[in-house]
Amino acid sequence: MAVAMSSRCPGLYCGRIMVNGSVEGECGVCPRGERASLDKVCQRCTEAPELYDWLYLGFMAMLPLVLHWFFIEWYSGKKSSSALLQHITAMLECSVSAVVTLLVIEPVGMLSIRSCRVQMLSDWYTMLYNPSPDYVNTLHCTQEAVYPLYTIVLIYYAFCLVLMMLLRPLLVKKIACGLGKSDRFKSIYAALYFFPILTVLQAVGGGLLYYAFPYIILVLSLVTLAVYMSASEIQSFKHLVAKKKRLVVLFSHWLLHAYGIISISRLDMLEQDLPLLALVPGPALFYIVTAKFTEPSRILSEGGNGH
Numbered sequence: 575m576a577v578a579m580s581s582r583c584p585g586l587y588c589g590r591i592m593v594n595g596s597v598e599g600e601c602g603v604c605p606r607g608e609r610a611s612l613d614k615v616c617q618r619c620t621e622a623p624e625l626y627d628w629l630y631l632g633f634m635a636m637l638p639l640v641l642h643w644f645f646i647e648w649y650s651g652k653k654s655s656s657a658l659l660q661h662i663t664a665m666l667e668c669s670v671s672a673v674v675t676l677l678v679i680e681p682v683g684m685l686s687i688r689s690c691r692v693q694m695l696s697d698w699y700t701m702l703y704n705p706s707p708d709y710v711n712t713l714h715c716t717q718e719a720v721y722p723l724y725t726i727v728l729i730y731y732a733f734c735l736v737l738m739m740l741l742r743p744l745l746v747k748k749i750a751c752g753l754g755k756s757d758r759f760k761s762i763y764a765a766l767y768f769f770p771i772l773t774v775l776q777a778v779g780g781g782l783l784y785y786a787f788p789y790i791i792l793v794l795s796l797v798t799l800a801v802y803m804s805a806s807e808i809q810s811f812k813h814l815v816a817k818k819k820r821l822v823v824l825f826s827h828w829l830l831h832a833y834g835i836i837s838i839s840r841l842d843m844l845e846q847d848l849p850l851l852a853l854v855p856g857p858a859l860f861y862i863v864t865a866k867f868t869e870p871s872r873i874l875s876e877g878g879n880g881h
Contacts, residue, residue, distance in 0.1 A: 583614040585705030586696065588715035591616050603715045607680060607722075609690045610715075619690035619721050627689065627723060629837045633787045634727045637772055638734050638765075639668045645764040656749040660761065663745055664738075671733035678729070679722050690721045698724065698781025723784070727776045735769050738762065788837035795830035796857050799823075803858070809865040828854050 583589055583601035589610030590597045597615055604616035611617045623631075642664035650657035676685045696703055697719040706712045718724050746758050775783070783790070802823055808814050815821065831854045839847035 583610070583715075584707045584713060585715055586610075586703050587700045587717055587719055588705060588713055589614045589616040601713060601715075603717050606718065607688075609717065609719045609721065620688055621691055623687060623689045623723075624691070626837065626840050627692070629833070630723065630784050630787060631726065632833075633791065633837075634776065634783070635668065635672055635730060638731065638769065639664060641768050641772075642668070642738075642761070642765060645761040645768075649760040649764070656746070659749055660742070660745065663741060667737040667741060668734055671730055671737055674733050675726060675730040679726055687722055687726070689723065690719060692720050692723065692784065695781050695785065698784065720781075720784075724776075724780055727780070728773060731769055731773055731776070735765070738765055788834050791830055791834035791837065795827050795834065799827040799857060800861060802827075803861055803865075808862070810862060814862065824858060827858070831857070 587604070587610050588601045589604050589608075590601055591599050591605070592615055601614070604610055608616040608618050643661055646657055646660045646664065650660065673685070676687065677683055679687050681688065690697075692698075700719050701716040704712050704714050704716060742762050743759065746762065806813075806820060808820065813820075814824065832851055835850050835853065836847075839850060841847050
């Protein structure tokens with residue numbers, strides 16, 4: 575129901591509550607799960623998230639899992655047999671947390687969510703757009719205009735942290751016998767650092783990440799793949815297939831490449847966007863083909879010979 579122009583609420587996110595088909599009350603913040611329409615009436619978020627929204631949530635859900643795997647690998651040691659089981663446990667923790675998070679978000683008990691569409695960057699930072707109609711008093715209309723994309727990530731991180739504290743210490747104490755007492759829990763200590771960092775990152779930069787995450791995925795996956803192949807001295811296909819772990823790392827990066835490409839294209843036009851996935855193996859192939867030309871020892875030897 576439209577509101578007369580003379581009674582329109584100021585600001586971008588202030589609205590009036592609709593009760594039994596009629597607009598009532600003064601201008602103010604809309605209840606959780608609603609946002610102000612163009613007519614400044616609080617309307618319930620009923621739309622399903624777009625593919626891009628799900629890809630964003632997937633990216634934010636992958637961050638703690640990737641960090642878990644990195645620190646488990648970093649602190650477990652090359653000869654530790656506990657690393658694989660810890661990797662599986664970390665995946666289980668994040669997977670269960672994701673399912674539980676979806677179940678507690680409206681509609682409760684269902685693996686689906688209803689959302690308000692993201693229209694612009696300011697939707698993520700409504701606290702910066704509280705109007706002052708008389709230039710003296712501020713009308714506070716801070717709300718989650720991107721419901722539930724902002725809070726669902728924070729809820730997911732909370733469940734991840736709780737499950738990790740319940741499961742991982744017992745597991746590590748049982749299986750990480752090859753490590754010292756001070757080393758076996760370091761991957762857990764690392765998580766106690768990066769979870770607050772991820773929480774602040776979502777709270778402060780969630781809107782920026784929403785628009786930038788496809789490019790972040792592509793850049794980081796390309797850089798980390800190049801660093802890994804260089805550190806592992808992979809200069810040919812023979813070196814690449816020599817160890818199964820190298821193939822796992824390669825395919826993991828290829829999945830990230832594909833994820834970034836799909837996120838950028840959003841698959842709006844399948845006929846044009848799907849062929850872009852053929853670019854996924856490109857960086858690895860380019861590295862292997864050109865690695866022999868950038869070998870430091872070869873460059874030094876040629877420089878010493880005056881070539």
